[in-house]
Amino acid sequence: MNIVVLVKQVPDSGAERSLAGDGWSVDRSGGTNVINEMDEYAIEEALRLKDETGAQVTLLTVGPDHAVDSIRKALSMGPDAAVHVSDEAVAGSDALGTAKVIAAALGTLEYDLILSGAESTDGGVQVLPHLLAELLDIAALTGARKVTVEDGGLLVERQTEDGYEVLRASGKAIVSVWDTINTPRYPSLKGIMAAKRKPVTTLTLADLGVDAATVGRSGAATTVLSAEPRPARGAGVKVADNGDGGDQLVAYLTAEKFV
Amino acid sequence: MAEVLVVVDASGGTVRKVTLEMLTMARALGEPSAVVLGAPGTAAPLTAALGEYGAAKVYVAEHDDLDGFLVAPKAEVLAALVAEKSPAAVLLSSGQEGKEIAGRLAVKLGNGLLTDVSALDADGTATQSVFAGSWVVKSKVTTGVPLVTVRPNSLTPEAAPAAAEQVGVEVAVSDKAKKVAVVERVTAQKSARPELTEASVVVSGGRGVGSAENFALVEELADLLGGAVGASRAATDGGFYPHKYQVGQTGSTVSPQLYIALGISGAIQHRAGMQTAKRIVAVNKDDEAPIFDLADFGVVGDLFKVVPQAVEGIKNRR
Numbered sequence: 001m002n003i004v005v006l007v008k009q010v011p012d013s014g015a016e017r018s019l020a021g022d023g024w025s026v027d028r029s030g031g032t033n034v035i036n037e038m039d040e041y042a043i044e045e046a047l048r049l050k051d052e053t054g055a056q057v058t059l060l061t062v063g064p065d066h067a068v069d070s071i072r073k074a075l076s077m078g079p080d081a082a083v084h085v086s087d088e089a090v091a092g093s094d095a096l097g098t099a100k101v102i103a104a105a106l107g108t109l110e111y112d113l114i115l116s117g118a119e120s121t122d123g124g125v126q127v128l129p130h131l132l133a134e135l136l137d138i139a140a141l142t143g144a145r146k147v148t149v150e151d152g153g154l155l156v157e158r159q160t161e162d163g164y165e166v167l168r169a170s171g172k173a174i175v176s177v178w179d180t181i182n183t184p185r186y187p188s189l190k191g192i193m194a195a196k197r198k199p200v201t202t203l204t205l206a207d208l209g210v211d212a213a214t215v216g217r218s219g220a221a222t223t224v225l226s227a228e229p230r231p232a233r234g235a236g237v238k239v240a241d242n243g244d245g246g247d248q249l250v251a252y253l254t255a256e257k258f259v
Numbered sequence: 260m261a262e263v264l265v266v267v268d269a270s271g272g273t274v275r276k277v278t279l280e281m282l283t284m285a286r287a288l289g290e291p292s293a294v295v296l297g298a299p300g301t302a303a304p305l306t307a308a309l310g311e312y313g314a315a316k317v318y319v320a321e322h323d324d325l326d327g328f329l330v331a332p333k334a335e336v337l338a339a340l341v342a343e344k345s346p347a348a349v350l351l352s353s354g355q356e357g358k359e360i361a362g363r364l365a366v367k368l369g370n371g372l373l374t375d376v377s378a379l380d381a382d383g384t385a386t387q388s389v390f391a392g393s394w395v396v397k398s399k400v401t402t403g404v405p406l407v408t409v410r411p412n413s414l415t416p417e418a419a420p421a422a423a424e425q426v427g428v429e430v431a432v433s434d435k436a437k438k439v440a441v442v443e444r445v446t447a448q449k450s451a452r453p454e455l456t457e458a459s460v461v462v463s464g465g466r467g468v469g470s471a472e473n474f475a476l477v478e479e480l481a482d483l484l485g486g487a488v489g490a491s492r493a494a495t496d497g498g499f500y501p502h503k504y505q506v507g508q509t510g511s512t513v514s515p516q517l518y519i520a521l522g523i524s525g526a527i528q529h530r531a532g533m534q535t536a537k538r539i540v541a542v543n544k545d546d547e548a549p550i551f552d553l554a555d556f557g558v559v560g561d562l563f564k565v566v567p568q569a570v571e572g573i574k575n576r577r
Contacts, residue, residue: 127358127372128364131362134334160355162270162449166445170438171296220371222373226397229393236555237556240546241559244570245565249572250564252540256538259576
């Protein structure tokens with residue numbers, strides 16, 4: 001079995017994050033870029049299946065040159081190889097543009113199963129698996145908390161707003177996973193050393209046969225009119241509890257008409 | 260007047276509040292028509308509420324395939340309807356399914372998609388929150404019928420009675436859209452509390468609550484205020500409260516009128532899920548906790564003293 005894991009380098013959500021001056025894209029120039037946290041669970045799930053079935057695991061990422069640092073870190077967990085699509089023309093792509101690039105890159109790879117995180121901490125659009133499913137004509141099973149590979153198919157438990165669903169699919173599929181699915185492993189020293197020698201293939205849009213005009217800002221079906229940091233919340237009132245903290249709280253809630 | 264399609268988000272025979280918000284929002288762009296996609300019998304219990312909030316028409320697409328397979332059949336039927344009606348815009352809820360249908364629609368129709376929208380102007384300009392509400396972006400769709408997913412609790416629904424004329428939609432689902440079968444659907448026991456993402460009041464507990472038993476205090480305050488109960492990641496990871504109630508980067512994003520954080524320090528992971536709340540109240544014994552930077556009203560103190568006193572105070576006022 002061949003598994004491709006989609007990984008994304010994002011600004012560390014534990015640090016201040018910003019949009020680039022043009023308002024179109026995430027400012028990724030800072031030093032604090034990490035693998036999207038949810039993607040680590042997708043990598044772990046792929047490695048679990050690799051341990052079980054001997055699957056080949058390839059990472060796929062789209063991002064600027066310095067994304068290679070995150071790729072090496074991810075490889076140290078245990079995947080076999082990585083593909084890095086790096087092209088300035090991709091910058092400013094909307095969700096659909098990004099999906100087109102990923103779909104084209106997947107076209108160059110052998111895969112039976114694609115895994116991704118259920119959400120990214122920067123764009124957070126959640127729609128990517130279904131965009132890819134439409135573009136590649138494969139199954140999409142999103143929000144998985146459990147994945148079982150059966151004969152020629154997949155059984156997935158999907159977390160929903162009302163409870164959970166059990167889904168079955170056959171053929172090629174993309175599955176996005178929640179952080180309840182497993183506990184990602186820490187890279188071992190051996191893994192870190194081995195990661196340095198693992199193959200990382202870098203591809204451009206031309207390599208993929210993607211017309212640069214159909215992606216990036218020029219290909220986007222949406223346009224950004226303005227982007228501003230949300231005004232800071234005004235300083236509030238802070239009181240120390242001297243035995244009447246609860247009463248003061250009720251007084252506040254009453255004044256604000258919540259009680 | 261131009262027609263605006265509002266894809267109905269409902270649960271257990273009841274229209275979710277976000278649907279009423281979308282019907283209200285849609286009126287800025289044109290005349291709202293609701294679209295119900297589901298198994299036979301889905302639309303009947305929803306129609307009255309849809310009419311009350313301004314649906315001139317209710318397109319009813321009912322077929323077992325819409326329920327028996329994941330998302331793709333709904334997107335297929337909706338794509339055909341959009342192609343036929345050429346609406347001014349299509350509004351869906353920013354929940355899991357709404358976003359997924361919208362994504363598929365964007366590929367099928369080549370249309371622009373804007374997610375997590377909190378306001379929509381008459382000219383189609385949409386307001387979105389990014390980076391968990393720390394940036395405000397205004398965007399517009401430039402290609403095709405705008406596809407917009409609307410974040411719950413973006414506005415207060417306003418009633419505007421309309422005809423809610425039922426219009427049947429023919430459903431023919433291709434094999435291509437039947438790749439993922441729903442084998443079983445397990446509905447968790449519905450709590451009497453409002454849903455987390457829809458509630459106008461959310462009371463959350465964090466590490467400082469200390470144990471699963473102590474969450475009863477959080478629940479008591481939430482119930483007194485008619486609110487939902489949430490939890491920080493520290494609390495769900497610690498097993499104090501079920502994971503599905505987690506508020507934050509890796510849980511739900513909420514935007515209630517009032518958010519009360521009890522024993523929550525306010526790490527970015529948590530703030531990401533709640534900082535667009537209209538009013539924020541925090542109780543924490545650590546004077547330096549970052550949650551106080553966000554709080555409109557903060558009490559530095561022991562939540563096990565402050566909250567019971569507040570609970571008594573609220574009861575006495577009734």
